[in-house]
Amino acid sequence: EPEVTQTPSHQVTQMGQEVILRCVPISNHLYFYWYRQILGQKVEFLVSFYNNEISEKSEIFDDQFSVERPDGSNFTLKIRSTKLEDSAMYFCASSEYSRAPYFGDGTRLSIL
Amino acid sequence: SQQGEEDPQALSIQEGENATMNCSYKTSINNLQWYRQNSGRGLVHLILIRSNEREKHSGRLRVTLDTSKKSSSLLITASRAADTASYFCATDGISEGAQKLVFGQGTRLTINP
Numbered sequence: 293e294p295e296v297t298q299t300p301s302h303q304v305t306q307m308g309q310e311v312i313l314r315c316v317p318i319s320n321h322l323y324f325y326w327y328r329q330i331l332g333q334k335v336e337f338l339v340s341f342y343n344n345e346i347s348e349k350s351e352i353f354d355d356q357f358s359v360e361r362p363d364g365s366n367f368t369l370k371i372r373s374t375k376l377e378d379s380a381m382y383f384c385a386s387s388e389y390s391r392a393p394y395f396g397d398g399t400r401l402s403i404l
Numbered sequence: 405s406q407q408g409e410e411d412p413q414a415l416s417i418q419e420g421e422n423a424t425m426n427c428s429y430k431t432s433i434n435n436l437q438w439y440r441q442n443s444g445r446g447l448v449h450l451i452l453i454r455s456n457e458r459e460k461h462s463g464r465l466r467v468t469l470d471t472s473k474k475s476s477s478l479l480i481t482a483s484r485a486a487d488t489a490s491y492f493c494a495t496d497g498i499s500e501g502a503q504k505l506v507f508g509q510g511t512r513l514t515i516n517p
Binding site for chain 1: 436437439444445446447449492494505506508510
């Protein structure tokens with residue numbers, strides 16, 4: 293069964309450093325997403341991406357965040373200057389038109 | 405804004421018993437989905453029920469949807485130890501294309517052998 297893959301599984305970064313989380317969505321999917329889950333809290337929507345541009349973003353997705361699809365297969369989330377409160381699990385997801393998203397296993401981001 | 409909220413927050417039952425988890429939401433939806441999350445892992449899609457459906461089955465899973473009460477339930481029959489996980493409902497709005505999901509807090513289900 294096709295799956296969304298995310299790398300790395302765990303990223304440890306010093307506060308203030310830039311971090312890039314990587315995702316390979318399912319190949320025939322057109323819609324891409326990032327969600328995050330702070331430990332013990334609910335999963336929160338960050339951003340959706342379609343046709344090489346952001347289609348929707350949440351209040352969490354401020355100027356420190358950016359997304360990119362640098363080639364035909366990868367989808368990345370960049371946090372420019374990390375803060376302690378950015379520590380969370382970050383989930384990438386992809387979907388076909390109006391279909392349920394498939395999620396990756398997530399990247400655990402720890403900011404020290 | 406719409407919001408999925410599950411109850412109970414935690415449920416502990418004996419293996420072989422049935423587990424029922426409930427979810428409520430606030431605004432009109434297109435679909436409601438249930439996901440499972442094993443500890444430290446990603447979200448596994450279990451079942452999707454559309455707003456015009458009332459009940460759906462998949463193996464040992466049964467989902468109901470009552471749009472008049474804005475609520476859904478997930479029933480797992482004949483539970484197994486491997487069903488131990490957190491279960492989340494997620495709703496999406498009436499839109500086409502990208503499906504922005506709003507998740508509830510989840511129910512932590514523990515199946516005791």
